[in-house]
Amino acid sequence: xxxxxxxxGNIGGTLARKFAAAGxxxxxxxxKGPDDVRExxxxxxxxxxxxxxxxxxxxxxxxxxxxxxxxDVSKLFAEVPDNVCVVDTSNYYPMRDQKIVDVEExxxxxxxxSEQLGRPVIKAFNAVLAHTLQENGKPPGTPGRIAMPLxxxxxxxxxxxxxxxxxxxxxxxxxxxxxxxxxxxxGTPAYCTELSVEELRQALAMADKDRxxxxxxxxxxxFMQAATPPAHEHVIExxxxxxxPH
Numbered sequence: 001x002x003x004x005x006x007x008x009g010n011i012g013g014t015l016a017r018k019f020a021a022a023g024x025x026x027x028x029x030x031x032k033g034p035d036d037v038r039e040x041x042x043x044x045x046x047x048x049x050x051x052x053x054x055x056x057x058x059x060x061x062x063x064x065x066x067x068x069x070x071x072d073v074s075k076l077f078a079e080v081p082d083n084v085c086v087v088d089t090s091n092y093y094p095m096r097d098q099k100i101v102d103v104e105e106x107x108x109x110x111x112x113x114s115e116q117l118g119r120p121v122i123k124a125f126n127a128v129l130a131h132t133l134q135e136n137g138k139p140p141g142t143p144g145r146i147a148m149p150l151x152x153x154x155x156x157x158x159x160x161x162x163x164x165x166x167x168x169x170x171x172x173x174x175x176x177x178x179x180x181x182x183x184x185x186x187g188t189p190a191y192c193t194e195l196s197v198e199e200l201r202q203a204l205a206m207a208d209k210d211r212x213x214x215x216x217x218x219x220x221x222x223f224m225q226a227a228t229p230p231a232h233e234h235v236i237e238x239x240x241x242x243x244x245p246h
Contacts, residue, residue, distance in 0.1 A: 002024070004049070005029070007030060007089075008028055012062065016028045021044070085156075090109070093216070110123035122157050124149075124161045127190055137168050138169050149190050151181035175204050182207070183207040188204075212243075
């Protein structure tokens, strides 16, 4: 497939590396232009591109940018064909991002993102930590393989993203329609907790929409106040503990 990725941070850069290694043609871009990602792109076998070029002549566009920046890229999609799959990997953290009223009032993050872009999106790759994505992917059939949720309304796009998730090293789990994507947002049992397929399905079912924002903020506050960055294992443990059903 031809894949355009906007955002070359821990998630976008890792996805670019994995998909290029899997044989896909990957264009990698940031808001700063192709020179900003040229060294990384050439190292991993991707093509450095402008954001405008990253959405042209591709089958999939992956947005791996700060959640609040999504409206800034909406103009890029004016001439992108309807059959191009668009993936939103972002998460809303009001302590880090600007507060967004609609999301604060309960609108699922990726529903808001879809409205800003004016087109359907698939919510995916948002519920795995950067370290998990980089280091913990396994070949299909490996015992204990970590599962990854994805949500959206377009059946074909979900199949495409499920394939990409599998190639990235994770068992894809259909989390339902985009309106249900809140079940994989920060503060829920499915968010960054490294679960198996059956565990993830249970976690999605147990999600509490009212509790999730408080869970999210409590964990973020704890990590921000820590004297040193928490270890990966501690982050997973805290996410599991704070989001567990009461």
